[in-house]
Amino acid sequence: MKKKTLLSGNEAIARGAWEAGALFASSYPGTPSSEILENLTQYEEIKAEWAPNEKDAFMSAMGAMLAGARAMASMKHVGVNVAADPFMTLTYTGVNGGFVLVTADDPELHSSQNEQDNRHYARFAKVPMLEPSDSQEAKDFTKKAFEISETFDTPVMLRTVTRISHSKSPVELDERTVPDRPLGLVKDEAKYVMLPAYARERHKVIEERLVRLKTFAETFEGNTVEMKDTSVGVITGGISYQYAKEIFPNASFLKLGMSWPLPEKKIGEFIHKVDKVYVIEELDPFWEENIRAMGYTIDVGKNRVPLCGELSPTILAEIFDPDYRVPESAYAGMVPPRPPNLCAGCPHRAVLYVLKKNKLYVHGDIGCYTLGALPPLRAMSSSFSMGSSIGVCEGASQVLDEEAQGKMVCVIGDSTFLHSGITPLLNMVFNKANATVIILDNWITAMTGAQEHPGTGYTVTGEETTAVDYAELAKALGVVPENIRRVNPYNIGELDKVVKEETSKKGTSVIITKDAPCVLLRRAIKANNEPLYVDEAVCTGCRRCLELGCPAISWDAGKAGEYQAADGKVKKRKGQSWIDAMLCNGCGLCYQVCQIEAIRGRKTEVPFGFQLNKKKTVS
Amino acid sequence: MNSKVTNILVAGVGGQGVILASDVMADTFLEAGYDVKKSEVHGMAQRGGSVSSHIRFGKKVYSPIIKMGEVDYLCTMERMETLRWLNYCNKFTVILVDDIEVNPPIVNLGDMEYPQDIEKTLRNNFKSVHIIPATTIAAGLGTERAANVVLSGALSRLLDIDQEQWLKSLLAHLPEKLHELNKKAFLAGREALSNF
Numbered sequence: 042m043k044k045k046t047l048l049s050g051n052e053a054i055a056r057g058a059w060e061a062g063a064l065f066a067s068s069y070p071g072t073p074s075s076e077i078l079e080n081l082t083q084y085e086e087i088k089a090e091w092a093p094n095e096k097d098a099f100m101s102a103m104g105a106m107l108a109g110a111r112a113m114a115s116m117k118h119v120g121v122n123v124a125a126d127p128f129m130t131l132t133y134t135g136v137n138g139g140f141v142l143v144t145a146d147d148p149e150l151h152s153s154q155n156e157q158d159n160r161h162y163a164r165f166a167k168v169p170m171l172e173p174s175d176s177q178e179a180k181d182f183t184k185k186a187f188e189i190s191e192t193f194d195t196p197v198m199l200r201t202v203t204r205i206s207h208s209k210s211p212v213e214l215d216e217r218t219v220p221d222r223p224l225g226l227v228k229d230e231a232k233y234v235m236l237p238a239y240a241r242e243r244h245k246v247i248e249e250r251l252v253r254l255k256t257f258a259e260t261f262e263g264n265t266v267e268m269k270d271t272s273v274g275v276i277t278g279g280i281s282y283q284y285a286k287e288i289f290p291n292a293s294f295l296k297l298g299m300s301w302p303l304p305e306k307k308i309g310e311f312i313h314k315v316d317k318v319y320v321i322e323e324l325d326p327f328w329e330e331n332i333r334a335m336g337y338t339i340d341v342g343k344n345r346v347p348l349c350g351e352l353s354p355t356i357l358a359e360i361f362d363p364d365y366r367v368p369e370s371a372y373a374g375m376v377p378p379r380p381p382n383l384c385a386g387c388p389h390r391a392v393l394y395v396l397k398k399n400k401l402y403v404h405g406d407i408g409c410y411t412l413g414a415l416p417p418l419r420a421m422s423s424s425f426s427m428g429s430s431i432g433v434c435e436g437a438s439q440v441l442d443e444e445a446q447g448k449m450v451c452v453i454g455d456s457t458f459l460h461s462g463i464t465p466l467l468n469m470v471f472n473k474a475n476a477t478v479i480i481l482d483n484w485i486t487a488m489t490g491a492q493e494h495p496g497t498g499y500t501v502t503g504e505e506t507t508a509v510d511y512a513e514l515a516k517a518l519g520v521v522p523e524n525i526r527r528v529n530p531y532n533i534g535e536l537d538k539v540v541k542e543e544t545s546k547k548g549t550s551v552i553i554t555k556d557a558p559c560v561l562l563r564r565a566i567k568a569n570n571e572p573l574y575v576d577e578a579v580c581t582g583c584r585r586c587l588e589l590g591c592p593a594i595s596w597d598a599g600k601a602g603e604y605q606a607a608d609g610k611v612k613k614r615k616g617q618s619w620i621d622a623m624l625c626n627g628c629g630l631c632y633q634v635c636q637i638e639a640i641r642g643r644k645t646e647v648p649f650g651f652q653l654n655k656k657k658t659v660s
Numbered sequence: 661m662n663s664k665v666t667n668i669l670v671a672g673v674g675g676q677g678v679i680l681a682s683d684v685m686a687d688t689f690l691e692a693g694y695d696v697k698k699s700e701v702h703g704m705a706q707r708g709g710s711v712s713s714h715i716r717f718g719k720k721v722y723s724p725i726i727k728m729g730e731v732d733y734l735c736t737m738e739r740m741e742t743l744r745w746l747n748y749c750n751k752f753t754v755i756l757v758d759d760i761e762v763n764p765p766i767v768n769l770g771d772m773e774y775p776q777d778i779e780k781t782l783r784n785n786f787k788s789v790h791i792i793p794a795t796t797i798a799a800g801l802g803t804e805r806a807a808n809v810v811l812s813g814a815l816s817r818l819l820d821i822d823q824e825q826w827l828k829s830l831l832a833h834l835p836e837k838l839h840e841l842n843k844k845a846f847l848a849g850r851e852a853l854s855n856f
Binding site: 152204207208209210282283286287355358365367369370372375376377378381417587592594596598616 | 683697698700746764
């Protein structure tokens with residue numbers, strides 16, 4: 042037996058691409074997909090890239106494929122929406138080298154804005170989709186996907202979910218084999234130029250291809266039958282297979298490793314051998330509806346299995362095991378929730394605080410700053426999709442009166458701005474919107490765990506490259522130079538002044554935060570500042586500092602009662618604030634928010650922000 | 661080999677080393693010849709958020725996540741976090757807790773109180789509860805950050821797994837300059853449990 046290694050689903054997909062001889066991979070970070078591309082950088086034979094967005098990643102992978110390489114584009118489920126335009130036509134042209142699109146779905150929305158079921162894309166685009174149920178299959182199916190792609194002249198989708206991407210299980214490793222095919226572009230206009238006349242012909246080709254893929258699905262080794270007790274036959278696949286095996290240890294199983302197209306004959310044979318048919322699948326009734334359309338009766342499907350959220354052994358046991366009850370917690374009280382929070386010293390905090398103080402309606406976007414919608418900041422009122430902040434702000438400004446226009450801003454992170462914010466900003470300028478855009482430049486794609494992007498100055502492998510200058514870019518799009526402002530967000534007074542000035546101006550304004558990298562970006566921050574402290578003789582317990590929602594600042598009700606103030610008078614308070622020196626990195630925000638100088642630094646001067654290692658290469 | 665699957669749930673607060681401790685466990689059980697699955701959720705800004713990791717090992721493991729009520733060992737790196745996972749436990753669940761409190765924001769703001777009766781709840785409902793000063797022990801060795809390793813050391817005493825293998829897996833995850841400290845932390849955890 043070969044030695045096994047524990048790999049996450051994402052590590053296994055990267056390994057599978059390497060073993061399959063892939064030469065190119067591109068991606069935009071997004072949970073739960075990000076580690077696929079990060080892991081690919083360890084293989085020097087593969088050119089791995091972060092792209093500005095998923096469509097760019099997809100198109101680059103298409104180009105590498107066109108040049109004869111095996112190529113992969115990986116992204117989270119909502120990223121496929123961004124890449125859908127080239128994808129829906131790539132399915133018409135087919136491939137030269139093998140092409141695999143990895144979609145990492147996020148049932149339960151652990152870190153997403155929706156929980157769409159991307160199995161529908163396979164049917165929509167008429168392409169095969171493989172769906173692994175553990176890391177071994179994640180690796181094996183990735184290799185198989187490249188083979189199917191070349192055999193059937195089709196892009197192939199590989200779908201994972203969070204519990205596959207981020208779970209580890211044992212994998213047998215193999216060597217890399219590169220397909221024996223020369224690299225080079227091929228001239229074939231009827232295949233690769235999708236003029237209507239050519240595309241009309243290609244449509245017929247892909248319908249015929251789908252018929253051949255259905256035949257292939259009948260014998261695909263990833264579609265497996267395990268016959269045991271025939272009173273119940275479970276049709277399932279992916280992570281749902283693992284949960285169902287826990288709950289129905291003695292049932293017969295048809296496990297679909299290929300989610301689309303379905304092996305109709307195999308399904309029919311299985312159904313005829315069992316008394317009752319259970320279809321166990323997460324999210325939508327995708328298999329259920331397609332199997333019903335074949336004319337079969339399904340006894341248990343979405344009539345009993347939930348449509349929303351993840352499945353789990355617990356959920357299935359509650360439905361199918363009459364003896365199972367979710368245990369009651371031995372603790373009767375309510376456990377205080379512990380949601381993720383903006384870090385101590387986070388540069389977003391000041392911006393959100395100032396916008397709230399100015400009572401502005403804030404269109405937010407996708408990033409850590411979306412957490413600013415939660416209490417105590419509550420400084421965000423809309424957030425839809427990548428780049429939507431600027432887009433919706435433009436439209437809203439066109440129907441609102443001047444006063445309301447001035448009471449609204451949009452905020453977007455640097456990575457998100459480069460992903461999908463440039464064209465909506467262009468739209469603002471083009472249509473003369475009275476609107477203010479705030480770009481929260483923290484020098485990195487922070488929420489997904491610090492990935493480089495075209496504004497950071499580094500590639501995925503850490504190689505230096507050009508960095509976008511947001512102010513110059515805004516100018517080039519047509520924003521007038523006096524409406525482009527760069528401001529240190531840790532300086533609350535200056536930030537407040539700039540926000541007030543720009544929101545009262547006519548035309549489109551762009552405010553860019555400067556010298557404010559993510560506090561977790563170690564290459565940028567030279568050192569933390571000295572932690573601040575609360576002077577117990579001065580703090581009146583006004584709670585103003587607590588409005589920042591900083592994890593380092595706490596309320597100590599034990600300090601309630603009378604106290605002698607610094608001026609000698611005896612006063613009363615309900616408690617006071619204290620600062621945890623372990624968590625405080627001395628960003629200086631609470632020092633500025635405290636109006637009675639109860640918060641102090643150990644040094645005389647409290648800096649507004651951090652000392653940085655290296656200025657970004659922008660003016 | 662026993663066909664029963666052993667279920668371990670490790671929980672704590674973002675930044676405490678829950679993921680590292682569970683990665684080491686998973687490697688250890690694989691090296692010991694078992695089938696292993698491990699699952700956790702990352703993404704979002706998990707700093708300061710609640711974090712948990714499921715580790716399951718046995719002859720054959722299907723689901724990477726544990727059914728509620730079937731945790732055999734619950735290891736929590738913060739007192740209150742123990743309460744969050746009690747409905748994953750049964751009365752035979754062995755509970756190991758690091759004896760420290762980290763306030764969540766809602767407690768910091770004074771809007772909710774930190775639960776007061778944790779130890780009583782645990783002792784009244786579970787047969788085997790070990791409250792270990794893991795952070796204090798780790799701080800004594802040089803860094804609080806090794807509390808996760810102290811707790812892992814304590815757990816290792818309860819499982820029929822070769823401790824040398826566990827140590828080997830642990831050190832493979834760490835840079836060499838941290839080897840000596842973490843070895844001490846692991847052994848101190850084993851020692852701490854024997855004091856019960």
